[in-house]
Amino acid sequence: MEWTDSQTTQREAFDAFIKEHVLPHAGTWDREERMPSAAIQALAATGYLGALVPREMGGAGFDALTFGLLNETLGRGCSSLRSLLTVHTMVIHAIDRWGTRTTRERWLPAFARGASLGAFGLTEPQAGSDPGAIETTAEERGDTLILNGRKRWITFGEIADVLLIFARCQGAPCAVLVEADRPGVSRTPIRGMLGTRASMLAEIDLVNCEVPRENLLARHGFGLSHVAQSALDWGRYSVAWGSVGIAHAALEASARYTEERVQFGTKLRDHQLIRAMLTEMHVQTKAAALLCWNAGRLKDQRHPSAILETSIAKYFAARAAMRAATDAVQIHGASGCSADQPVERLLRDAKIMEIIEGSNQLHQISLADYASRTSPL
Known part of the structure; x- marks a missing residue:
């Protein structure tokens, strides 16, 4: 994967944001089943809620790949906060793509500032x-x-x-x-x-x-075939990258735990079956990231196959997140079943990724049509 200097700089800013505003609080938000206004205001203050709002409307005007990196980072920190960005951006896209000039000027600046949530x-x-x-x-x-x-x-x-x-x-x-x-x-x-x-x-x-x-x-007559479907495409893209974030977080948590935990006189990471699980998590996460990167690249090019590749990325990344989170809980053992460890939350969140923005089965049905008549290369 190749990133521009701007995208690399933005990713560093995204990482700093979740370290300060998200990671210390994600477990509490999950237990309380609410997103505090302070977290939303922090996301708004950075301009991230207006990630896909054009600059002339007061937004950040991110390209698709930068937007993907933002979703991966938020997914690594808290999938609930990432889901706010997802649905808010879906509404933004619908207005920007299908609204009149008057409609865009009326709604988009407030959405970009976070003054209105969609x-x-x-x-x-x-x-x-x-x-x-x-x-x-x-x-x-x-x-x-x-x-x-x-x-x-x-x-x-x-x-x-x-x-x-x-x-x-x-x-x-x-x-x-x-x-x-x-x-x-x-x-x-x-x-x-x-x-x-x-x-x-x-x-x-x-x-x-x-x-x-x-x-x-x-x-x-255009409500579902045009407005909903184009917005759902961006929703799938957001969820796909968020799923990569979940898998990434599961891998990081497992790597730390296996380095610290000693059983039978040996660090967990030195046990062969644990090493196999870590390898699988790493490979699956990287493959999911590559599929998402490819979908983003095609979106930025306005390539006609971007929608198909986004569906492939979402399907694969959601499954990869579920497998990684499942293995992470297994590696942590009883501790992984406790709210004291973030992998417990990651597993529950990963399951949601296999359902929202098109379940695994719906993607299998639609992708099978392409698989039967096109080459995967």
Whole structure:
């Protein structure tokens, strides 16, 4: 992997950020199942929440590879905080790609500053892996849209200021920006999740919620095929790099532990089966990083195969993170099953990576179509 001087400098800044603001607190955030405002403000103060907002709109204007490095670093520190960046950026991308000039000028500067937080309102009680089954409706009444429906498992839905809601308008999918403080919007926090517990998930109820028609992104019928899918592509890219971060953290924790722990008169790292596990973790993590790097490189080139390569990277990286975290817990033994060790949290977070932004099985189904008619080289 080749990095520019700018990307290397940014990576050093990302590392410094998580060492000061994330690593000392990630375990507490996980146990308390909340992300404190101070952590979000720290992320906003660096400009990282506006990573993909164009500079002319007040953002950092990162290229895809630099954005990937940011997600890897945050994933290494806390997947819940990384998930905030993921969904916030998905909304940013939707506005930047599909919004009018007026819409972009209205929303993007506040998103770049972190003055407004975005959440991605796609999933519903009966529509998870099948977004085409959404039941939320948007009824047109003059210059107003009336929304009714329920969204579930909405990451940072508990505190988001703006919700990108996907609904059906005249039977066709649409995407609508909804301010969370509008009458008719209510949210119920979701607790007790397996992983990314500080992601402040919520169920969102919309009851006769009125929004101006100007909050509509793109034309009717483009809500899922264009707005949602392009945003989900960036979500997968973010999760893929975040998964590399989890695997990286699992490897680092295991390397430290095996150097310190002595059993049968020998350091753990000198036992052959432990060495085999460490080798596998290292190789899988590096391979995942290479796939993510390739996807980012293609995104920066606006290459038509970038979406496919992002899907491959997300599929492989999520599985690599799960294997690395599982082996890390195994290496730590009973200690690895305790909240005293970060690998316990890494394992729970890694499982979430195999489900969100397209489960492993959905990626297998879609990638099999390409595998049957294209060369992997």
